Amino acid sequence: MYNSSHSIASNLALTATVSLVVGFVIGYPGWTLALALLGWGLYQVKQFNRLQQWLMSIDHTDVPESRGYWGELFDEISRDQKRQQTRTQSLRNVIHRFQQSSAALSDAIVIIDAQNHLEWWNRAAETLLGMKTQTDRGRSVINLLRDPRFVRYYRKNVYDDPLQLTSPIQKEVVLEYRITRFGAGDRILVARDITRLKQLEQTRQDFVANASHELRTPLTVIRGYLETFLDQDLPRPLQRGLSQMENQSRRMENLVADLLLLSRLETSAHVADELPIPIHSMVARIRDDALVLGQEKRQTIELELEQDNTLLGQEAEVYSAVSNLVFNAVRYTPAEGAIKLRWWTDKEGGHFAVQDNGPGIDSIHLPRLQERFYRVDESRSSDSGGTGLGLAIVKHVMLRHGGKLSISSRLGKGSTFTCHFPHELIIPAAAEEADKD
Numbered sequence: 001m002y003n004s005s006h007s008i009a010s011n012l013a014l015t016a017t018v019s020l021v022v023g024f025v026i027g028y029p030g031w032t033l034a035l036a037l038l039g040w041g042l043y044q045v046k047q048f049n050r051l052q053q054w055l056m057s058i059d060h061t062d063v064p065e066s067r068g069y070w071g072e073l074f075d076e077i078s079r080d081q082k083r084q085q086t087r088t089q090s091l092r093n094v095i096h097r098f099q100q101s102s103a104a105l106s107d108a109i110v111i112i113d114a115q116n117h118l119e120w121w122n123r124a125a126e127t128l129l130g131m132k133t134q135t136d137r138g139r140s141v142i143n144l145l146r147d148p149r150f151v152r153y154y155r156k157n158v159y160d161d162p163l164q165l166t167s168p169i170q171k172e173v174v175l176e177y178r179i180t181r182f183g184a185g186d187r188i189l190v191a192r193d194i195t196r197l198k199q200l201e202q203t204r205q206d207f208v209a210n211a212s213h214e215l216r217t218p219l220t221v222i223r224g225y226l227e228t229f230l231d232q233d234l235p236r237p238l239q240r241g242l243s244q245m246e247n248q249s250r251r252m253e254n255l256v257a258d259l260l261l262l263s264r265l266e267t268s269a270h271v272a273d274e275l276p277i278p279i280h281s282m283v284a285r286i287r288d289d290a291l292v293l294g295q296e297k298r299q300t301i302e303l304e305l306e307q308d309n310t311l312l313g314q315e316a317e318v319y320s321a322v323s324n325l326v327f328n329a330v331r332y333t334p335a336e337g338a339i340k341l342r343w344w345t346d347k348e349g350g351h352f353a354v355q356d357n358g359p360g361i362d363s364i365h366l367p368r369l370q371e372r373f374y375r376v377d378e379s380r381s382s383d384s385g386g387t388g389l390g391l392a393i394v395k396h397v398m399l400r401h402g403g404k405l406s407i408s409s410r411l412g413k414g415s416t417f418t419c420h421f422p423h424e425l426i427i428p429a430a431a432e433e434a435d436k437d
Contacts, residue, residue, distance in 0.1 A: 008069060011040075011068065011069070012040065015036055015037070015040045016033060016036065016037065018036070019032045019033045019035070019036030019037070020032070020033055047066060047070045050064045050066070051064070051070075051073070051074070051077075054074075055077075063075065063078045105122060105124060106124055106192075106193065107124055107190055107191065107192045107193075108121065108122065108124040108125035108127075108128040108129050108175075108189075108190065108191040108192075109121060109122045109124070109125065109188065109189070109190055110125050110129070110131070110141070110188070110189040110190075110191075111186065111187075111188055111189075112141050112186065112187040112188075112189060113185075113186055114183075114184055114185030114186055115140075116140050116141050116142060117138050117139065117140060117141070118131070118136055118137060118138065118139050118140075118141055118144065119137075119186075124191075125191070128167055128169075128170075128173065128175060128191055128193060129144070129145065129167070129168060129169070129191060130144075130167075130168055130169035131144065141154070141189070142154065144168075145168060146168075147165055147168070149163065149165060150163065150165060150177065153177065153179075154179065157181075159178065159179040159180065159181070162176045162177060162178045163176070163177040163178075164176050164177075164194065164198075165177065167193075172195070173193055173195050174193070174194050174195045174198045175191045175192065175193060175194065176191070176192045176194045177189065177190070177191050178190045178191075178192075205263050205266050205267070208259055208262075208263050209259075209260065209263035209264075211259075212256045212259040212260045212263065213260065215252070215256050216253075216256055216260075219249055219252055219253050219256065220253070222245075222249050223246060223249040223250065223253065226242055226245055226246040226249060227246065229242050230242050230243065230246065255389070258389040258390070258393060259389065261320060261393060262372070262389055262392060262393055262396065265317070265393065265396040265397060265400060266396060274312040274313055274314075274425065275312065275313070275314070275315065276310060276311075276312060276427065277310060277311045277312065277313055277315045277318055278310065278315075279305075279310050279311045279318070279343060279350075279352075280305050280307065280310070280343070280429075282315070282318070282319055282322065283303065283305060283322060283341055283343060283352070284303065284305075286319070286322055286323050286326050286341075287301050287303060287326070287341060289323070289327075290326050290327060290329075290330045290339075293327060293330050293331075294330040294331075294333075296335075297330070297333070297334070297335040297336065297337070298335060298336050299330065299333060299335070299336065299337050299338070299339060300336075300337075300338050300339070301326075301330075301339045301340075301341065302338070302339070302340045302341065303341050304340065304341070304342040304343070304344075305341075305342070305343045306343055306344045306345060307429060308345070308428065308429060309345040309350065309426050309427065309428055309429055310426075310427060310428075310429045311350055311421060311425055311426065311427075312424075312425040312426075312427055313401050313421070313425055314400070314401075317397045317400065317401075318397065318401070320393055320394075320397060321393065321394040321397040321398065321419060322352060322419070324390035324391070324393055324394050325352075325354040325390075325394060325417045325419070326339075326341065326354055327390075328354075328390055328391075328417075329354050329356040329358070329415075329417075332356070332358050332359070333356045333357065333358040333414075334358060334359070337356060337357050337358060338356070338357050339354065339355070339356045339357075340353075340354075340355040340356075341353075341354055342355070345426050347423065348420070348423060349403070349420060349421050349422045349423040349424075349425070349426055350420075350421040350423075350425065350426045351418055351419065351420055351421070352418070352419045352421075353416055353417065353418040353419075354416070354417045354418075355414065355415075355416040356414045356415055356416075357413070357414040358414050358415060359411070359412065359414075360409045360410050360411040360412055360413050360414055360415055361376055361407075361409040361411070361415055362376070362411055363409075366407050366409065369391055369407055370391045370392055370394070370395040370405065370407075371392065372388065372389050372392040373388040373389065374388065375388055391405070394417075394419070398419055398420075398421075401421060401422075401425060402421075402422045402424070402425070403419060403420050403421040403422055403425075404419075404420050405417065405418070405419055405420075406418045406420060
């Protein structure tokens with residue numbers, strides 16, 4: 001704020017006082033005061049016009065010369081303009097450096113305002129997304145990136161997981177979209193080219209699928225001959241060795257089958273079509289198989305199934321996911337333990353939970369449990385008969401159905417594995433029965 005050591009009021013008072021004194025001396029105090037005030041006012045108007053012309057001029061470097069409070073005012077405004085110019089230049093330098101650095105990035109960066117309009121983007125966005133400075137600034141991002149999957153992802157306003165789609169202008173390029181909210185509803189969209197990573201992942205998947213397929217035939221032959229030999233009357237040591245060989249070959253066959261299933265699940269991010277699944281009869285059938293699997297443990301398996309709603313999806317895949325969770329609970333729950341299978345629906349969708357009172361899992365292992373071949377205790381792998389791929393299969397089945405797997409566990413208290421299906425896949429059970437008819 002401008003503070004002058006010279007006061008306009010005091011200057012006016014001084015001018016009036018002097019004019020009155022002079023007026024009394026010459027005998028015309030009224031006219032002298034009026035002329036003095038008129039002259040003082042004209043001077044103020046002149047200085048104000050000089051200030052206005054200076055402020056409206058393009059070049060503010062030539063500061064008008066003046067004295068008193070007008071001179072101090074001109075100097076203070078000039079200093080404030082210089083400070084403002086310094087700050088403006090500093091901000092311009094920051095923006096210029098940001099634009100230079102973002103332009104050098106290989107990832108596309110797009111700034112979107114609260115009304116979903118495109119505000120700014122870097123050079124990579126033009127290459128990967130096809131944005132054009134002349135025509136696209138101010139357009140809606142949904143009108144530019146029209147893929148229905150991107151539109152759903154953008155509108156759901158929950159961006160915890162990235163979205164993978166092909167580039168809108170280069171179909172051979174795969175992009176990973178990430179959106180971050182900032183400010184008052186603004187967003188930053190980052191699109192990264194992950195084509196190379198997808199190709200490497202596809203190579204790995206092809207190798208695993210081909211290797212697993214090639215292993216299937218020799219394992220079948222080996223197990224066939226072992227079963228033939230075991231049907232013969234052989235010495236006990238030889239029979240014991242052949243029995244162990246048969247068990248291990250069966251275990252390898254299960255591993256190969258799981259690898260093939262996992263490779264098939266990874267080939268597509270979404271199910272091809274969605275059909276009604278008899279979830280209630282499926283769970284009951286899996287429970288019967290689980291009782292046979294753990295009959296020596298004498299476990300109890302309780303069912304709690306809501307009958308109102310059922311599920312849409314791929315029956316074979318959902319069966320694989322549910323059976324893996326239930327059979328894992330049977331393997332790792334001790335003798336005479338209790339297992340509870342529960343199916344229910346709410347406003348968020350459908351949920352299937354497997355709860356046991358087994359030994360539980362330390363929290364440090366929970367983030368990695370869904371990785372393939374990850375085991376909490378390596379010593380239990382051969383005893384349980386599992387392949388280490390069960391939870392990875394469940395994870396990919398849930399991803400293909402738009403859901404997720406959550407795990408909660410406490411040491412000594414047991415574990416709960418829950419499959420969460422989106423509400424779009426939930427239909428009334430009566431609709432499933434009508435579809436069967």
